[in-house]
Amino acid sequence: xxxxxxxxxxxxxxxxxxxxxxxxxxxxxxxxxxxxxxxxxxxxxxxxxxxxxxxxxxxxxxxxxxxxxxxxxxxxxxxxxxxxxxxxxxxxxxxxxxxxxxxxxxxxxxxxxxxxxxxxxxxxxxxxxxxxxxxxx
Amino acid sequence: xxxxxxxxxxxxxxxxxxxxxxxxxxxxxxxxxxxxxxxxxxxxxxxxxxxxxxxxxxxxxxxxxxxxxxxxxxxxxxxxxxxxxxxxxxxxxxxxxxxxxxxxxxxxxxxxxxxxxxxxxxxxxxxxxxxxxxxxxxxxxxxxxxxxxxxxxxxxxxxxxxxxxxxxxxxxxxxxxxxxxxxxxxxxxxxxxxxxxxxxxxxxxxxxxxxxxxxxxxxxxxxxxxxxxxxxxxxxxxxxxxxxxxxxxxxxxxxxxxxxxxxxxxxxxxxxxxxxxxxxxxxxxxxxxxxxxxxxxxxxxxxxxxxxxxxxxxxxxxxxxxxxxxxxxxxxxxxxxxxxxxxxxxxxxxxxxxxxxxxxxxxxxxxxxxxxxxxxxxxxxxxxxxxxxxxxxxxxxxxxxxxxxxxx
Numbered sequence: 238x239x240x241x242x243x244x245x246x247x248x249x250x251x252x253x254x255x256x257x258x259x260x261x262x263x264x265x266x267x268x269x270x271x272x273x274x275x276x277x278x279x280x281x282x283x284x285x286x287x288x289x290x291x292x293x294x295x296x297x298x299x300x301x302x303x304x305x306x307x308x309x310x311x312x313x314x315x316x317x318x319x320x321x322x323x324x325x326x327x328x329x330x331x332x333x334x335x336x337x338x339x340x341x342x343x344x345x346x347x348x349x350x351x352x353x354x355x356x357x358x359x360x361x362x363x364x365x366x367x368x369x370x371x372x373x374x
Numbered sequence: 375x376x377x378x379x380x381x382x383x384x385x386x387x388x389x390x391x392x393x394x395x396x397x398x399x400x401x402x403x404x405x406x407x408x409x410x411x412x413x414x415x416x417x418x419x420x421x422x423x424x425x426x427x428x429x430x431x432x433x434x435x436x437x438x439x440x441x442x443x444x445x446x447x448x449x450x451x452x453x454x455x456x457x458x459x460x461x462x463x464x465x466x467x468x469x470x471x472x473x474x475x476x477x478x479x480x481x482x483x484x485x486x487x488x489x490x491x492x493x494x495x496x497x498x499x500x501x502x503x504x505x506x507x508x509x510x511x512x513x514x515x516x517x518x519x520x521x522x523x524x525x526x527x528x529x530x531x532x533x534x535x536x537x538x539x540x541x542x543x544x545x546x547x548x549x550x551x552x553x554x555x556x557x558x559x560x561x562x563x564x565x566x567x568x569x570x571x572x573x574x575x576x577x578x579x580x581x582x583x584x585x586x587x588x589x590x591x592x593x594x595x596x597x598x599x600x601x602x603x604x605x606x607x608x609x610x611x612x613x614x615x616x617x618x619x620x621x622x623x624x625x626x627x628x629x630x631x632x633x634x635x636x637x638x639x640x641x642x643x644x645x646x647x648x649x650x651x652x653x654x655x656x657x658x659x660x661x662x663x664x665x666x667x668x669x670x671x672x673x674x675x676x677x678x679x680x681x682x683x684x685x686x687x688x689x690x691x692x693x694x695x696x697x698x699x700x701x702x703x704x705x706x707x708x709x710x711x712x713x714x715x716x717x718x719x720x721x722x723x724x725x726x727x728x729x730x731x732x733x734x735x736x737x738x739x740x741x742x743x744x745x746x747x748x749x750x751x752x753x754x755x756x757x758x759x760x761x762x763x764x765x766x767x768x769x770x771x772x773x774x775x776x777x778x779x780x781x782x
Contacts, residue, residue, distance in 0.1 A: 240693075245693075248690075248693060251761060254760070254761045256766065268763065269780065270779070270780075271779030271780065272724070272725035272728075272764060272774055272779065273723075273724035273725055273728075273779070274705075274724075274779075275687055275704060275705050275706060275713065275724075275725075275728035276687065277762075277763055277764055277779075278763070279763035296761075297761050297762060297763040297766060298761060298762070298763065299685060299686070299687055299762040299763060299764045299765075300687050300690065301687050301689035301690050301693075301704070301706040302689060302690055302693040304687070304690075305690060305761065
């Protein structure tokens with residue numbers, strides 16, 4: 238597989254590899270993919286509940302080079318942005334930035350799913366904390 | 375001592391030419407340009423003599439009783455096609471049933487699939503967890519409609535060696551033609567068409583340090599005499615079985631490669647096996663959760679090491695060791711986005727199939743290379759596991775299989 242320099246760069250020097258405390262209610266965790274499909278991404282965001290700004294982001298990924306690069310890139314992008322801004326993120330932006338070949342587009346879809354799933358987890362925790370039973374899912 | 379990079383450990387895909395093979399070939403490009411079918415001048419006679427000499431060299435390596443039983447082809451894919459379609463076509467009136475195995479090469483499986491669409495019936499034997507089929511399975515699958523059994527000597531991905539001699543005894547007793555795709559095993563493990571009662575055998579030059587683009591089909595000429603319908607029509611070369619001008623330099627190289635293998639294969643196999651074991655032991659001593667795919671010795675090719683590194687996706691590993699040429703059963707390295715059908719046929723977990731790496735060593739690999747690769751793989755496997763959520767879960771004692779993963 239011939240990868241773009243950007244994929245290789247992110248793959249070789251991935252940003253923000255690691256783990257945030259998933260019990261912390263300011264942390265949202267998104268775990269997507271499946272081992273049998275050959276890729277699993279876990280993306281975590283730490284969010285300021287007042288401003289809804291993403292203060293930190295970490296990932297761990299089981300997957301090919303472009304899956305690792307897509308998750309690394311996404312952690313860079315979300316940091317310092319508000320959740321509304323992050324929600325607007327599209328997988329096509331990842332494809333464009335990393336110049337992913339067509340067979341690797343699913344990696345960018347997975348990264349987008351991971352972000353949205355992490356946000357949903359954060360919002361659910363916040364809703365629970367406020368005791369708001371009608372909290373967003 | 376410094377190790378030269380990149381390192382080639384993908385010898386099941388193809389092998390570098392032995393320099394002695396190249397030396398044998400060179401005169402036949404410029405100085406000796408004859409067409410082996412030209413009967414009217416010395417150039418043609420010279421080429422024909424060279425081809426006939428190569429035929430003897432090939433025949434001797436596989437224990438054929440006559441060089442007339444060797445048909446030169448463009449390679450093993452063509453040999454497999456010619457053997458299977460050739461038998462199917464010629465013995466159509468006798469029956470329409472073919473027996474093969476789920477882990478055969480695509481040149482065999484896709485050929486069988488095509489025949490299925492034209493009225494043939496194919497039984498795909500289920501190998502055991504190590505990738506082997508037994509003579510009993512073959513015996514049980516034979517019906518009065520069976521015209522051909524086609525099974526490989528050794529598997530290209532996992533290196534498992536089938537009990538060809540035992541299977542040959544069954545097919546001979548039942549009067550069924552036995553084709554063996556011997557590509558991966560010839561010159562690496564014992565193979566003798568007489569002793570093993572093989573009736574057709576495919577071999578390829580470039581898997582044994584010969585040139586690409588040339589191979590052979592062994593076709594038994596007596597007891598039983600095997601007849602084939604030709605695939606390629608034309609000038610009637612190769613006794614009408616395979617028309618087309620012979621690739622003289624390549625055939626000469628093929629012959630030389632067979633001669634070298636005949637003289638040296640046992641010694642080479644011993645050395646290659648020692649290298650493979652050195653690599654295997656190093657990896658198993660330094661890494662947890664690594665799994666050997668395929669069979670144990672002696673039912674395994676000496677140079678094959680197929681390992682699944684749990685929690686690490688195969689293609690990511692290939693990228694991590696980019697100065698080392700190996701291959702993976704990961705979906706990401708195939709066009710189909712499916713992980714290795716061979717590993718899945720063995721019942722290997724899909725996750726582990728995605729995590730598999732095949733190292734295939736040859737006589738040209740060295741201890742230094744093995745040590746370099748072992749160290750690099752351990753380092754990179756650890757690096758990738760440190761960024762794998764599955765490894766973290768494993769460390770926390772979470773059973774990955776207990777999680778309901780969303781398919782995507």
